[in-house]
Amino acid sequence: MSFSYHRPLEALGTPAGPLLLQRLLAVRDFLSVALPIANAHTGDFYTRGVWGELVGGSPEAVLAAFSRHHPPEPRQEPTVSWDESGLTKIFCETTHKLVDLEAFLVAAKDHSLAYIGVCTQLGQLLEHLTEKEVKSPDKRIQTDEFMNNKKSHEVLVMSQVIDAIANYCGIKQDSIMVGLHTCGDLAPNTLRIFAAKPEIKAVCSVGCCYHLLSEEFETQAEENTPEKWGFPMCQELRKEGWCCGRNARMSACLALDRVAAGQVLPLESLFYRAVLQVIIKECYDNVKSDRRVGKAFSKSSCFIDYCRESLKNLGLDESKLPDSCLMEYHEMYKGRMKELEAFNMLKVVLSPCIEALILLDRLCYLREQDNMAWSGLVQLFDPVKSPRCYAVIGVKKL
Template sequence: MMSATPSLTHVQQKIDEVKRFLAIALSIANAHTVEFYTHDVWSHFMDVAPEEVLSAVITHGVHQREHKCKENATFGFCPESHRLVNIFEMLEAARMHSLPGLGICLSREELLLSMQQICSNSGSSTTNADEFMNSKKSHEVQCMSEIVAHLAQGCQVKQIIDVGSGKGYLSSFLSMQYGLQVYGIDSSSTNTHGAQERDRKLKKFSKAFQQHSKEKKRNTPQGEIKSNNITQTDKRTEVEKTEMPSSSGDDLPNVIEEHLEPDKTNQESSDDLFLNALSLDLIETTSLRAPSSQLTKEEREKRKQENLERKAQNSSSSEGPLFSPITSYVTAETELRELISGLQAAVLVGLHTCGDLAPSSLRMFVAKTELSAVCSVGCCYHLLSEEFDPTGSHAVNGFPLSQYLRDQSWFCGRNARMSACLALERFSHGQGIPMESLFYRAVLHVILRDHYGSFKSEKRVGNVYSKSKSFVEYVRRALQKLELDEAKLPDNEIQGYHDKYRLRMNELQAFSMLKLTLAPCIEGLILLDRLCYLKEQENVSFSALVQLFDPLLSPRCYAVIGLKKNR
């Protein structure tokens, strides 16, 4: 159906490459920073100075100098001691074993080009993603909805099932912008009820806006719009769309217009305005409308007639798009037809589905004949259940998903999966790691060991760091929360721990940087496993990993996409 995508064998080869690297480096990612000083982690893993690691990571290895390591070192690690002996070799290996380094992902543009083999006309609703980089949510919603709309058009379906729909941002946009019938399923009733109310108000905004655009078009002279003495016939529609109505006859007077800067009003497209409203929740403002008691008899009759016509329009399934929030906990075994009456062929989507929900949605896509395509962007890898976790007891697990990795009994570990959630791209552009809070926790662990014989209770401390102005206050708050006797520790002794380990804080910082560089490799293995799973299925004709989002705006930027064979 589409070309230029890797074969199952090629995906398996890439999985093997990542596994060979992680088999050596994964132990670093699985070392818990809380136990950094109690387990003397630096001496256990490192045979290089922390200053050398920090310099290499911060400069991205640009200023590499000659560094001889043992001839039999692999990926910068000594096979005998298993310690890191060459930081530059390790950083290069990490780069090569990330998804960009493996060269196995499609770009968003490459995917759209491939889709043209299925559908030559992408539809007039498709818009330019570069206009929507102003916020994380609008960027994600716009980019993903365009891909989903292409999938729906290529599969000739009009129904979308959005699992883990949350507040309904993606569902609302797919419904109103692309005219798709969307069912948003979320396990939280608070989310689904809120999504329904938000969608209702968004539809009010959309109808008022469309009505104004039509009236403006009818009232605009046939002459051309001129700006800076240059004729701009082609821009007339854009200008009409961006001018908000002073009175639309609807319940939304000037809510959106009031929040736009005057010099930007005539620059943004209608989609910009919609997405700004979507991301800022501006449309939640209660509109001012004259009560019926203040209307004349004729005005009341007119309003009544308008309400009847609006209700008639909304009740007709053939008139306009539809978004239906559903509260339900779904798994791969969930019978969608029991949740959704009138379900036909549909595209399954999920934007940042947490933990096991992402692999469950892929299993659902494979198992359900009514699902024609899937577009899944997962997150929260630390919440994944692992089949070969010795402490796990789940009947169905989220990792590994593919038979290929299951046959090898591959196990990552929770700390490694937690590391996979880190955002290397953001760090590379100046957004650092909260080192002081990590340092406080690690030193607290030493205090608990020395004075309370406790090694695990610190996990229940929670976020006391943000409430503390000093390390002494942090420790006292933590001990109170743990219901431990704080009287045995005077302030000067607590401060003494801080001062002693402060001299070794660069070790913790350097080690955290190494975990950060491994994050894309661990995430890459998890996503390659999901792609491999789809490649293994006989009823899937096309599958790919696609980078949908700008990683600076949305670190979990990769989508797993699949299409069923024609039935």
């Protein structure tokens, strides 16, 4: 097999192992104090008094601060410099409430992949792979007849990267492992297969659906135990028994760049669900159910319709409550919608940090393998068009 390259990937500037681990632990340390916000379930927002439990400030202050900070300033050099004392000042040491909002927003930015200085630029990667400057995907490829704009954007960029990797490795019959928005555990299992099979020379994996990841150190039923856990993968986080939690992983699926660009959160549906939970608790003495409300919101024209449809789906007697009673609950909490809106903004702000921990864990796993020539995190896509925009890429020694 012959190869047609002159610049080895090993020469491509990527964080050394100690620096990568340092960044991983910095994100872990920040999330160790911030995860309670991400793990709070919106459905329990009013029944648990989540705002008063976790936030020491007004919702108006949160929304105003978010507007000042997002979209953030252009990306600068990595700014992670927080120590434990700096992080604890963001949250009250006794109540653990968020008390320094400005510092929280800055810390969340500084612990996201865009700012911690571990990612490889797409252009740099392609230049090393192809020995020439590559500015944009080949526009001659036409996909708009059978794909939407989002998928077309993804395929144009990723196909160029895969073609470059294949040419770099001189691949004719051997394999490359490719995953575009592989759901849940499929993404980490893709990396495991790549590491284990000698015939697979490279991997390019873009995951999604973090909420469907299995976590080794999260309490789960015995029968749901997978053969291989989705998270954590690297030795450091496994040694610590680190766990994010399902609600935090749900938060990681949020799209900060889209919200900063003006996309509106589904506030009304979140509000309806949170008020419904109050009704269930106070009128049915029931807060736990194996059933789900399903698509009640999309099928309803108003709050009353939503409640009746949801109660039916949950197996509760919806005829027990008159319309007037349901509307009383709606009006009782209507004035507190800003609390819910502001709290969900805090969860959105944390989403890139949780995603960073998950993806850094995967990259560290690849770095632990002794047959890697190069591995890195590369932003492939426009995060507004495609929020899950980072690829974990690995190339084996040739």
